[in-house]
Amino acid sequence: MLFLLAASCTSGTEGIFASIEREQKVVALGGLSSTASVTSMAELSGQYFATGGKALFARSTATGTTKWTNATVGRNTQVVAVGTAGGKLFAIAGGVLYRAVDASVAVTDLVWNAVDLGSGDTAENLVPVRQGDGVTSNELIVVSNTSGVHNNIYRLEGTSGALSAAIVLPVVAPFGVQSAIFDGTNYYLLSETSITRMTSSLVATEVLKSNVYGHDFAGILYLNGTSAVGNHAGYYLTTMSNASVGGGLYKATTMPSFSALTTSIQISSNPASLGTMLYNKDNDHVWIGTVAANAVTEGRGYVEIVLSSDTLSTVPFTGSNNYTSTVLPTSAVGLLFRSSTGLYFLGTIANGLWTWNSTGTATTSTWSQQ
Amino acid sequence: MSHRLFRALAPAVFLLLATLPLTAQATELKYDHRVAGDRALTIRLGPIFPQTFQAFDGTTAATHLTMGGTMSIDLDFYLNDSFRLGGGLKGKATTSPNEATLFMVPITFRAIWEPKINHFSFPMGLGAGFSFTNFRTYTSFDPTLIPTAGAFWNMSSSWSFGLEASQWIVFQPVYGGTAPASDGRIAYFADLTIGAIYHF
Numbered sequence: 250m251l252f253l254l255a256a257s258c259t260s261g262t263e264g265i266f267a268s269i270e271r272e273q274k275v276v277a278l279g280g281l282s283s284t285a286s287v288t289s290m291a292e293l294s295g296q297y298f299a300t301g302g303k304a305l306f307a308r309s310t311a312t313g314t315t316k317w318t319n320a321t322v323g324r325n326t327q328v329v330a331v332g333t334a335g336g337k338l339f340a341i342a343g344g345v346l347y348r349a350v351d352a353s354v355a356v357t358d359l360v361w362n363a364v365d366l367g368s369g370d371t372a373e374n375l376v377p378v379r380q381g382d383g384v385t386s387n388e389l390i391v392v393s394n395t396s397g398v399h400n401n402i403y404r405l406e407g408t409s410g411a412l413s414a415a416i417v418l419p420v421v422a423p424f425g426v427q428s429a430i431f432d433g434t435n436y437y438l439l440s441e442t443s444i445t446r447m448t449s450s451l452v453a454t455e456v457l458k459s460n461v462y463g464h465d466f467a468g469i470l471y472l473n474g475t476s477a478v479g480n481h482a483g484y485y486l487t488t489m490s491n492a493s494v495g496g497g498l499y500k501a502t503t504m505p506s507f508s509a510l511t512t513s514i515q516i517s518s519n520p521a522s523l524g525t526m527l528y529n530k531d532n533d534h535v536w537i538g539t540v541a542a543n544a545v546t547e548g549r550g551y552v553e554i555v556l557s558s559d560t561l562s563t564v565p566f567t568g569s570n571n572y573t574s575t576v577l578p579t580s581a582v583g584l585l586f587r588s589s590t591g592l593y594f595l596g597t598i599a600n601g602l603w604t605w606n607s608t609g610t611a612t613t614s615t616w617s618q619q
Numbered sequence: 620m621s622h623r624l625f626r627a628l629a630p631a632v633f634l635l636l637a638t639l640p641l642t643a644q645a646t647e648l649k650y651d652h653r654v655a656g657d658r659a660l661t662i663r664l665g666p667i668f669p670q671t672f673q674a675f676d677g678t679t680a681a682t683h684l685t686m687g688g689t690m691s692i693d694l695d696f697y698l699n700d701s702f703r704l705g706g707g708l709k710g711k712a713t714t715s716p717n718e719a720t721l722f723m724v725p726i727t728f729r730a731i732w733e734p735k736i737n738h739f740s741f742p743m744g745l746g747a748g749f750s751f752t753n754f755r756t757y758t759s760f761d762p763t764l765i766p767t768a769g770a771f772w773n774m775s776s777s778w779s780f781g782l783e784a785s786q787w788i789v790f791q792p793v794y795g796g797t798a799p800a801s802d803g804r805i806a807y808f809a810d811l812t813i814g815a816i817y818h819f
Contacts, residue, residue, distance in 0.1 A: 267798075
């Protein structure tokens with residue numbers, strides 16, 4: 250018998266019987282709903298992946314493909330986040346971080362391995378680390394909580410997707426890290442209450458508190474000035490609104506010395522929070538998703554920073570298009586995503602996923618719901 | 620007339636009837652293919668039932684596999700009237716919750732003890748060998764034990780038909796590769812087959 254055991258041979262990154270034991274029937278809901286919330290998106294191996302608390306959705310990146318298929322992750326239908334690091338696909342579901350064995354297969358055939366955070370930490374969110382052009386991210390920050398407290402994060406690094414040891418944050422924020430950038434030297438991790446600098450050796454120090462500006466922080470973006478169309482360099486910071494005063498937009502050339510570009514944004518005479526940001530490297534604008542004051546599902550669409558003048562435009566993408574005739578102007582936009590081929594996506598809260606049907610600098614196209 | 624005819628034919632009829640058992644006995648003794656030096660070729664077909672996966676720390680878990688199908692062919696050699704040695708090739712397919720198929724092909728060496736009562740044989744024994752296992756893009760080569768027991772009706776000197784039940788025990792330790800050692804499992808399946816044995 251010992252001989253027999255010694256002679257066993259298994260290929261693959263997990264045991265066959267163990268992988269079957271973990272497998273659960275995929276939940277097929279028929280594609281993306283027009284009322285879905287989409288807050289997380291990734292692209293890998295010829296597929297787009299998206300989620301926002303429901304099953305993981307995926308579709309081919311091939312031009313003309315519109316059909317999304319969905320699947321569970323592990324045994325969970327509650328998939329809260331998806332992202333890529335080191336060329337690997339990660340997702341969080343049921344408080345567990347998962348890594349896909351092979352992201353190139355159909356979403357219903359994905360095999361997931363749980364990645365143990367250790368320390369009793371529960372995985373809660375994946376935050377992409379935006380780099381020099383404000384778009385590219387090949388690293389992820391894993392936001393965890395221990396008994397409801399967000400005191401630890403982890404990094405999934407960009408070469409192999411390896412998980413770091415727990416990184417202890419100097420300040421505990423109620424909702425943890427929301428946004429992250431890497432400027433070539435340091436990481437800057439934004440929570441609603443502070444910005445933390447983290448060295449490449451993963452030592453974290455708080456550098457800025459949000460109470461300096463009177464509003465919670467919402468998003469951060471870094472442009473290194475070399476890959477951008479207009480060669481604009483700098484750090485951009487957005488803040489939340491309160492019931493009467495809109496969020497603000499700030500810029501710094503060295504961290505963390507921000508100065509205001511606007512301190513109280515009003516959209517259609519309503520105060521709005523400025524949230525997540527994405528550099529549109531095709532038309533040299535920065536897009537900013539908005540959320541209405543004191544509302545979770547209602548928003549004000551997205552606005553733009555015109556980088557050539559560092560001014561905020563509340564009439565985004567001013568070319569001839571159907572933006573104002575869609576639900577987008579009243580949608581909360583929690584996700585902005587640019588594909589490797591220059592396709593732009595807006596993820597809304599409860600109004601589905603939208604895409605701009607042209608790539609590059611075209612401004613005379615249409616928005617369509619996925 | 621009829622009495623005379625009966626008296627004339629009776630000895631012949633009795634003689635003929637008396638020879639029948641002798642003829643049958645002689646045939647059986649002459650042609651029984653279940654003795655030393657004979658061979659038995661068995662084919663089986665039937666359902667297979669996944670039972671459980673057991674980790675090497677003893678914990679068990681549901682397999683999530685559907686009932687599947689199995690078929691097999693064995694060739695054994697009688698060492699005496701009730702003991703045979705041989706080898707077997709089996710195959711089975713079951714499906715996972717997402718309809719991926721788990722294929723297994725065990726190749727085993729077998730030792731079978733086969734007591735007989737009247738026209739029935741009750742083969743029971745053990746097979747030991749390896750299973751080629753395939754699931755999605757994974758393949759594995761796993762040590763396997765298959766104890767078996769059955770009941771067969773010996774219809775003639777050459778043919779038997781019956782039922783057989785086997786317990787598949789497939790060891791899949793994981794070490795040395797990229798998969799974690801904690802993924803090691805022992806898989807248990809049970810099959811129930813109808814079979815035919817050709818003795819020659």
